[in-house]
Amino acid sequence: MDTLWVGVIGTSVIAYALKYAGHSVPEKLLSHPLIKQINLLIPIALLSALVAVQSVTTKSEITFDHRLAGLGAAIIALLFRASFPIVVLSAAITSACIYNFL
């Protein structure tokens, strides 16, 4: 089995196990304030890292290209409180313009 299939199946199995576990464990086990706080922070760290890696790296190199312009457009859209589809679209359009025409 290749990486993609292992990824698809592994992610799906664990995602479901986590959901089901939540419905089955006693509430006080997970309600410690420190656990709650860290659980809010982990997605921020992971998603920010993913933004960074996906916009300015290619394999193991740091590369500044059309994607960074797309990210800039996304930031501007977010500053203007645009909705999620508009944010994604402005990034795609900006990046595509630079990739195709510059």
Next chain:
Amino acid sequence: MSRVSSPTIRDSLSVSFTVGAYGVAFGAAAVANGFSVLQSCLLSLLTFSGASQFAIIGVIGAGGGAISGITTASLLGIRNGLYGVLMAPILKVHGFRRVVAAHVTIDESTGVSLSQEPRGLRAMREGFWFTGFGVFIFWNLFTLAGALGAQAMGDPSAWGLDAAVPAAFLGLVWPRLKSSMDKSLAIVAATFAIATTPFLPAGLPIIGTVFIAIIAGLRSAK
């Protein structure tokens, strides 16, 4: 339709359609990162958790291994477990219904359900089920549309799809950046990931930021 339930159903359906439409971005991004249409659709059907799905395609798309991808996706899926803890005493379901409830326990179903509290327990349950199933149906239909669309397009860069993925992550993280600590953490994590990319095996620059989050959490607890 009783008077109690109709506003709840309206809330559920509007959230379902709006959120489900983001499935287009996921389907397109998955194909742009090398996943097949079938694999993209299976992720939406079986994983059914947006951030985790974007994570697995993002990490593997950046050259990371399956373990790095699964670990990152699973760390983002922990919050669904916490939602389950909140929803279990509201839903009070067992057996097959609990198996189904667990699968549709996501940000939106939990959020809509909890927002129905002033309308009573019955509305909270309806909000959970209608939003859970609604998002499930639209998310999967739109994933298929996005994946087929991206497949037909060819070169992902020419259509800006390679920039759509980081923009989607940014759109997911932006609303979470409330306190100044959240913002500092985001910047430190992003800087760490970029700075370590030339040295660490693909995937680790992303997973490594979990330790930064844990340190930040421990410091803020003092």
